[in-house]
Amino acid sequence: MVRDVRSLGYGNLTERPRLKAIGIGGAGCNAIANSPFPSVGLCSHLDNVNGPPGQRRLVLGPDEHALLTSASPRMMGSVERAISRRLRQEVEGYDLIFLFAGLGGETASYILPGLANLCRHLGGMVIASVAMPFSAEGPGRRSTAAAALPKLIEAAHLTITYPNDGLLEVAPNLPFRRTFKVMDEIMKVPARELAGVLTRDDLRGLRSEIGLSMHMRMGAGAGAGMQRESVAVSEAFGSPWFDFDLKESAVALVVISGREVDDFSVRDILGHVRARVPNASILYGVRSDASADDLRVTVLLDARV
Ligand SMILES: Nc1nc2c(ncn2[C@@H]2O[C@H](COP(=O)(O)OP(=O)(O)OP(=O)(O)O)[C@@H](O)[C@H]2O)c(=O)[nH]1
Ligand SMILES: [Mg+2]
Structure with missing residues (x-):
């Protein structure tokens, strides 16, 4: 390069991309609260009950969860046909899609790569912002996250990772719940800043410059x-x-x-x-x-x- x-x-400069923020799983739904652009949460029934009030959310049915979990790039045509209309409508027609999640749980870790592939297939530039679990959350969550990350990086145009342990340097001695709130705000920064400068022409340039999988x-x-x-x-x-x-x-x-x-x-x-x-x-x-x-x-x- x-x-x-x-x-x-x-x-x-007046031709700005159409933006959409999608929060996946419990962490993702929290991260998109107060999003400056149109947003929707995708989550399990449990996260829907516990998620921020007043937020637009789709509760994923088992079929959608299974379809996105098993989706490979080659299958995208058939995934697109099979996926429910309500999910397709959330991504169709947007130029820039920001995906937010914490990896390590059972929802986002499994569906995020398939969802990123689907968004890309439907034409948008896909930027994923993901938090990686604290060491203190244990090896199970860390290995789930570690297994999901390479698939996500391959699927999205750009993946930004935030290992939660880094927060211990910025905001030490806070309980997890509070550090997650700090992280929710930090993860929104690149979306907000990029949204303020990118034109549609930039998106085309960026896609050819950084290609896929950065x-x-x-x-x-x-x-x-x-x-x-x-x-x-x-x-x-x-x-x-x-x-x-x-x-x-x-x-x-x-x-x-x-x-x-x-x-x-x-x-x-x-x-x-x-x-x-x-x-x-x-x-x-x-x-x-x-x-x-x-x-x-x-x-x-x-x-x-
Ligand atoms: N930024 C942020 N991170 C969180 C929050 N809650 C949990 N996390 C982190 O995100 C990881 C995944 O947790 P969840 O988002 O609850 O997982 P999920 O995708 O909903 O999956 P399940 O809850 O297992 O169905 C956790 O291991 C934490 O590291 C939150 O509110 N904000
Ligand atoms: Mg959850």
């Missing part, structure tokens, strides 16, 4: 005052999930957002990013956010883990 720096926001990790930082650019980039690269050799990273997606972002700030930020990922192609977008007090930098790196 060519090591270059390229701006997102191509083509007609595994990424995220870091996010904020800065205010004189050195806000370097502070924000340092904080982003302090991410507990950048735990691999960054020199190996071949793609960096960077979204810069703030109330007033000027050309100087953008070049400064990109310089700080380049120093940390010397071998990556950098794709960046700038988003103006009138509500922001400071400068925010969100970085997604292809993860060599």
Whole structure:
């Protein structure tokens, strides 16, 4: 891959992709609560009872669960015919589909790869955001998650993983329930930031550039005052999930957002990013956010883990 720096926001800026967020399983339904775009939860009966109130959810029947669990890419034509109309309607016609889940349980771990394949087959770009279980949750959950992840990465265009153990560095000593809430918010960051910069033309470019099956990790930082650019980039690269050799990273997606972002700030930020990922192609977008007090930098790196 060519090591270059390229701006997102191509083509007609008013042509934004149609976005949909789908939360799968208990964690996924919690993660899409307060989603800034249209969303739906897919879950078991039990998670439907316990899920956030007032949320649109589809309770998966055993047939749909079994079909998605066993679905391979070659079978997608027949899966599409067999899948219920209500499920197909949730994904058909959307350009960019964000899937949210925690791996390790019995629902999302089994159906997510098939669902990602189906979304892709129906034409959308598929970005999956998944939390990986805490070590303390035990080997059973960890091995279920580890078995599901490669299948998901293969099926989605882009999979962003968040090992929960990383949260112990960011928010130590919190009970699990509270850390899950923190994670629900963190997982929404790339969706919100990317949605603010991507055009339909970008999606086409991204799909050919990153192709299929990219595994990424995220870091996010904020800065205010004189050195806000370097502070924000340092904080982003302090991410507990950048735990691999960054020199190996071949793609960096960077979204810069703030109330007033000027050309100087953008070049400064990109310089700080380049120093940390010397071998990556950098794709960046700038988003103006009138509500922001400071400068925010969100970085997604292809993860060599
Ligand atoms: N971010 C987040 N993660 C959670 C939450 N609840 C559980 N998790 C994590 O997600 C993993 C999967 O849990 P669930 O989402 O309940 O699993 P599921 O897909 O619903 O599967 P079953 O409940 O077994 O049917 C857990 O092992 C936790 O690591 C949550 O509310 N938010
Ligand atoms: Mg559950």
